[in-house]
Amino acid sequence: MEITAALVKDLRERTGSGMMECKKALLETRGDIEAAVEVMRKSGLAQAGKKAGRIAAEGMIVIALAPGAKQAVMVEVNCETDFVAKGDAFKQFAQDVAQVALKQQPGDVDALLALPLGEGSVNSVRQALIAKIGENIGVRRFVRLESKGLIGAYSHGARIGVLVDGEGADAELAKRIAMHIAANKPMAVAPQDVPAEVIAKEREIYSAQAAESGKPAAILEKMIEGKIKKFLAESTLLSQPYLHDAEKTVEQVLKEAHAKVLRFERFEVGEGVVRKTENFAEEVMAQVRKA
Missing domain, CATH: 1.10.8.10 (Ubiquitin-associated (UBA) domain)
Structure with missing residues (x-):
């Protein structure tokens, strides 16, 4: 390549x-x-x-919560510029898509695009909006949560969205936990939930870094284990210092409330999407050459 x-x-x-x-x-x-x-x-x-x-793309995260907070959907809808993302037409489309996803329960994005919306489908409305606005618009992903307890939801400026499946938590605590997740970006609820391949990859990286120190193998292994422990503590929800009271961990706060977090989902606009960098001078020269 x-x-x-x-x-x-x-x-x-x-x-x-x-x-x-x-x-x-x-x-x-x-x-x-x-x-x-x-x-x-x-x-x-x-x-x-x-x-x-x-973050490498524009758009918004929309959350649709069913009455009773037992079901919820979170959708990411993308566009090319922040200007369009703040426009009423784009925001209305994103809200409509979230409501359709909540009510119709599609299995994937393709199924969601095929569902009825207005006088056509979600996809036909999307295409009409593209023609009207002049930017590419896409429904990138969505997730659906159902809970026997209560779903906590939090949206930060429509750029970050979080859903939390909680057990034993009231609405206020569920929302506060969702806010914590939005701010601290844990990758899993507990250390045992972190995929083995993620830990193996971190271990490989730490091993390569530690090998440069020239220390004995026994000391190197302790260094590596210490880094793995720190990595898991920083990247899992229960081990993190609680956003609203840093003297306690999230796990301590949940235990005091006799509550549990079973699952969470966190979306951030454009995460993992590589934006094409435009060079205005090169663009002008390209147009001149075509003329």
């Missing part, structure tokens, strides 16, 4: 590393940017991959 300047630029933005280091990592991984981030983390060149989750 050709290592383009755009690919190098994207990796530089995601890792904070120099151009030559990024190009070398991309050559080593044959242009696989995710693998390149991993390689650079192992060598300590990347800034812990902190920019790997940069």
